[in-house]
Amino acid sequence: MGERIDVSVVIPCYNTERFLDQALTSAEQNSRHGIEIIVLNDGSTDDSLSIMREHAQRDSRIRIIDKQNQGYGATVNRGFDEVRGTYVAILEPDDWVLPHMYDDLFEYALSFEKGALPDIVKTPYWRVWMPTTSRERLLHCSYYHRIEVDHQPFTLSECPRLVQHHPSIWSALYKAAFLRERGIRMREVPGAGWVDNPFLFETMCQAQSIVYLDRPYYCYREDLPGSSSATRVLKLSLKRWHDMADVVDRLCPEDDGIRRALTVIGFRYAGEAIGRGALDDEELHGMLESVFSRMRPDDILALENVSPQLRRLAFELPRREVPAISGMGYAKALFSEFGYSIATNGMGFALVRTGVYLERRDRQDKRSADYVS
Secondary structure, three states, X not given: OOOOOOEEEEEEEOOOHHHHHHXXXXXXXXXXXXXXXXXXXXXXXXXXXXXXXXXXXXXXXXXXXXXXXXXXXXXXXXXXXXXXXXXXXXXXXXXXXXXXXXXXXXXXXXXXXXXXXXOEEEOOEEEEEOOOOOOOEEEEOOOOOOOOOOOOOEOHHHOHHHHOOOOOOOOEEEEHHHHHHHOOOOOOOOOOOOOHHHHHHHHHHHOOOEEEOOOOOEEEEOOOOOOOOOOOOHHHHHHHHHHHXXXXXXXXXXXXXXXXXXXXXXXXXXXXXXXXXXXXOHHHHHHHHHHHHHOOHHHHHHOOOOOHHHHHHHHHOOOOOOOOOOOHHHHHHHHHHHHHHHHHHOHHHHHHHHHHHHHHHHHHHHHHHHHHO
């Protein structure tokens, strides 16, 4: 193939025959620019390879790499090694994208070409809520309409909120030269391994130019049985938080906004672990203490969207003096979040989401309060 490649779409696959046809079909629905689709079969034992071959026979833009099982990170890295495009995208084989996502994002990147093409083109995404059930519907993600910048391109320091939500590394384009020149790779561990977390911080912290288009294209199936989010290991999430903290310590140790965004993530992972009994597990107890020890006291106090009980525990567990923490800001933050949910996804979902959130938060707070008392 001698034509110019504008976007290389990397699709790492392991036993995803149920959804792979939809993922490939959606990637193929880009026609205005040079697209290559690199599908990597990571030792699948189902019919995934046959589905790849059927699509490759119909679309010459598809390249198949059939390899032994190495895990998500190593498979994506192999895809990075093979890309020929100006930009790189990642598509999970159990998700799909709306038509012309990659065409549109490439054109958006070109609109900023006065100096140089941006390192990253970022977008929100669609949450596929209750996937594969009769209640399935598309919902806006938690940072839709919330990324506010005075100018574009920008850096993460100018909008740290970009990293405090779900990592969503697949709702973006990355300039291939940027990844190569900065030596950015996925961590290679068995299985999925939550390697998207440090990759998010590595790319965003190193990028000199980010542009954001507040239009969702990527459709992310949440909590599918067997997915890494549905079978998340509490110890792994806390370990990956330390990996993200290591990136911040190395690249932007004095950036208050980025450190505060990292602290938000730490509380999210710690809160889930506590709600599931982590304080009663010796190893998890130690990991929580380690996470809280790396949080700066000023950041803990500033995060009013975190419950007072959980913030007190962040002081208590590492044996630091516990300051007075008011609950007024937390109540206001909950009300604001409820309003945002109504505005973006409707009253029905806002009520369901709030109910689930309060139930989970009640478990966390009771366990936290029992420990502190």
